[in-house]
Amino acid sequence: MxxxxxxxxxxxxxxxxxxxxxxxxxxxxxxxxxxxxxxxxxxxxxxxxxxxxxxxxxxxxxxxxxxxxxxxxxxxxxxxxxxxxxxxxxxxxxxxxxxxxxxxxxxxxxxxxxxxxxxxxxxxxxxxxxxxxxxxxxxxxxxxxxxxxxxxxxxVNIGQHTFIAGGSLVSKDVPPYIKAVRNPLSYGGVNSVGLKRRGFPLQQINGILDVYRTIYNKGFNTTQALEFIEEELPATDERDEIVTFIRESGRGIIKRFIKGATEED
Missing domain, CATH: 2.160.10.10 (Hexapeptide repeat proteins)
Structure with a gap:
């Protein structure tokens, strides 16, 4: 042939x-x-x-x-x-x-x-x-x-089940299970659509959401957020994977979008 x-x-x-x-x-x-x-x-x-x-x-x-x-x-x-x-x-x-x-x-x-x-x-x-x-x-x-x-x-490390928007400049690590959007590249929520398509049950997705709400929405710095997650949120494979990914990040993870921010912020 x-x-x-x-x-x-x-x-x-x-x-x-x-x-x-x-x-x-x-x-x-x-x-x-x-x-x-x-x-x-x-x-x-x-x-x-x-x-x-x-x-x-x-x-x-x-x-x-x-x-x-x-x-x-x-x-x-x-x-x-x-x-x-x-x-x-x-x-x-x-x-x-x-x-x-x-x-x-x-x-x-x-x-x-x-x-x-x-x-x-x-x-x-x-x-x-x-x-x-x-x-x-x-x-x-x-x-x-x-x-x-x-x-x-x-x-750069990109976690599993992530979605990165077209035209992105990826200079920081992207944790698993999330959407990365905007410029500079920022946390855009959990990739719930992708997770549902791959058979993740709603309870599992909600557990991932709780982890990322703690990291990005509660006003903690990264160290405080990880400590809170390990002390207060139920242990799951996804929770532990996210915590390990962030702790082992060499370049730091993408941040929540802040209007007017630049890549150096």
Missing amino acids: THPYTYIDPNARIAPNVKIDPFTVIHGDVQIGEGTWIGSNVTIMDGTRIGKNCRVFPGAVLGAIPQDLKFSGEKTTAEIGDNTTIREFVTINRGTEDRGRTRVGNNCLIMAYSHIAHDCLIGNNCIMSNSVQVAGHVTMGDWAVVGGVSAVHQF
Whole structure:
């Protein structure tokens, strides 16, 4: 199922039922799982690992070396899970010695012209709309959705089940289960619509709301809010996940929107 105008290095490990369209180039240290389709004019470079039943649309470049001046040729990978769709002209760079890999999970949709830089770890069921630009060392939890033409700063952590509005500049960590909106990027409430679609019961969503009301609406600073949450709110997996995420945040979390605020405030 390989077109004669396609070049495949003889050392590449490709499942027998993979379909590869013309004018695509596949380098030697590449693995592609069964049922995957690779469109025309795709370049798949050394270190790329693609799972089963993926779709890679024309013009994508996967596994190119990092755009990082510290990279010194170490052997690293760019890994794409099963059932993931990579649309036109997406670029995904492989890792550096820091994490050793760039990873996009299962069942993701990475839309056209998006870029995922070195050492990013993208969870399962994530969606990046057109032209999302993700800098190096970003971590994104499962079911995160990032709107089009957004830019994510290096080393940012994005929690699971988040929704980030299109055109956002993401320079702070985005805690799980919330909507991030406005400019500067701010807390916009719990992502209740997304949670309902994924089967979260109302009681569970209300518990998440109680946590974020404490963090953003009661006038506490972050330390006071976390202490109050642990002392006064019922222990749940979601509560503990949010508290741990905020405590471990290296860049600090996004704030509540304040009219007239700037990114430096």
